[in-house]
Amino acid sequence: MWRLRIWLFALLTLALLPLAGQFGGATARAEGDAPDFAVWLEEVRTEALGQGISAAILDAALAGVQPIPRVIELDRSQPEGTLTFKQYMDRVVPNSRVAKGRARLKENAAALEAVRKVYNVQPRFIVALWGIETNFGQHTGGFSVIASLATLAFDGRRSAYFRTELMNALQILEEGHIAPDAMTGSWAGAMGQSQFMPSSFVRFAIDFDGDGRRDIWTTKLDVFGSAANYLSKSGWKGDQTWGRKVKLPANFDPALASLKISKSLADWQTLGVRRANGQNLPIVAGMLGSIVFPGGDGGPDFLVYDNFKTTLKWNRSTYFAMAVGHLADRIAGQ
Numbered sequence: 465m466w467r468l469r470i471w472l473f474a475l476l477t478l479a480l481l482p483l484a485g486q487f488g489g490a491t492a493r494a495e496g497d498a499p500d501f502a503v504w505l506e507e508v509r510t511e512a513l514g515q516g517i518s519a520a521i522l523d524a525a526l527a528g529v530q531p532i533p534r535v536i537e538l539d540r541s542q543p544e545g546t547l548t549f550k551q552y553m554d555r556v557v558p559n560s561r562v563a564k565g566r567a568r569l570k571e572n573a574a575a576l577e578a579v580r581k582v583y584n585v586q587p588r589f590i591v592a593l594w595g596i597e598t599n600f601g602q603h604t605g606g607f608s609v610i611a612s613l614a615t616l617a618f619d620g621r622r623s624a625y626f627r628t629e630l631m632n633a634l635q636i637l638e639e640g641h642i643a644p645d646a647m648t649g650s651w652a653g654a655m656g657q658s659q660f661m662p663s664s665f666v667r668f669a670i671d672f673d674g675d676g677r678r679d680i681w682t683t684k685l686d687v688f689g690s691a692a693n694y695l696s697k698s699g700w701k702g703d704q705t706w707g708r709k710v711k712l713p714a715n716f717d718p719a720l721a722s723l724k725i726s727k728s729l730a731d732w733q734t735l736g737v738r739r740a741n742g743q744n745l746p747i748v749a750g751m752l753g754s755i756v757f758p759g760g761d762g763g764p765d766f767l768v769y770d771n772f773k774t775t776l777k778w779n780r781s782t783y784f785a786m787a788v789g790h791l792a793d794r795i796a797g798q
Contacts (some may be wrong), residue, residue, distance in 0.1 A: 584702030656680030
């Protein structure tokens, strides 16, 4: 009888092993072994104290923090880009968002112009990023940034990256830019109306209104200024647009369609590239462009400039950068 019991126990153990490893060893700890997480969190606290974070801030930020299973679920089930270019654009740049963007551009004209004078970023692009990231501040995320980052840092998949982001988030709290219970954002830790990761906040967020806090959650001047500072420091050119739809000649070599290939507008003109309506390209001295097929080689075709590539530093998705450019143009009535 005892042999039968041992055999059944072994069989049950083997059956459960795939489930135990489904999300990786660290995830299993995060979901099922609170003492391990508690020990890990104490190590984080010790590291943070060593980096100058006060005990008071750590007490407030880490009190009651537990792994969030939903965060792991969302991290494991990110979409694999199944939308076509047209489907993405229809979803992200609908007429309703264009109309709202025009209204927000008008309502915040003075603040946006003040930011433009400092950072030389056209207001329509700031509003477009604002609209796409959080629907003009309406959807900033309801997850605790500290708990989300702790969950992902404890998990084994990208632990080093998220541990660094967690330390940056604690430093932001230490500096008093936001209260611990108000530091909310996306499941991955992107924060505020501009959806900055903590590392981006540290590098680019600014206190544009001069109140002593870099508040990308509720202060529009700081939201606009921080977005513009990000773009400006990433290479934005305030005297240029992002790109345009073009018409290619029948003999165009598709191998030339690459962001790695940049040519002057005069060179593209010589190769037969024209505006979408068939007219000549604008020949601007020193301005370079690249041909891209965001929807594949079946079109549409675009000639994109340096500002498009700068937008890709904000988000590496070609679809995203296209949406920002299109929304900015439509907000401006172009």
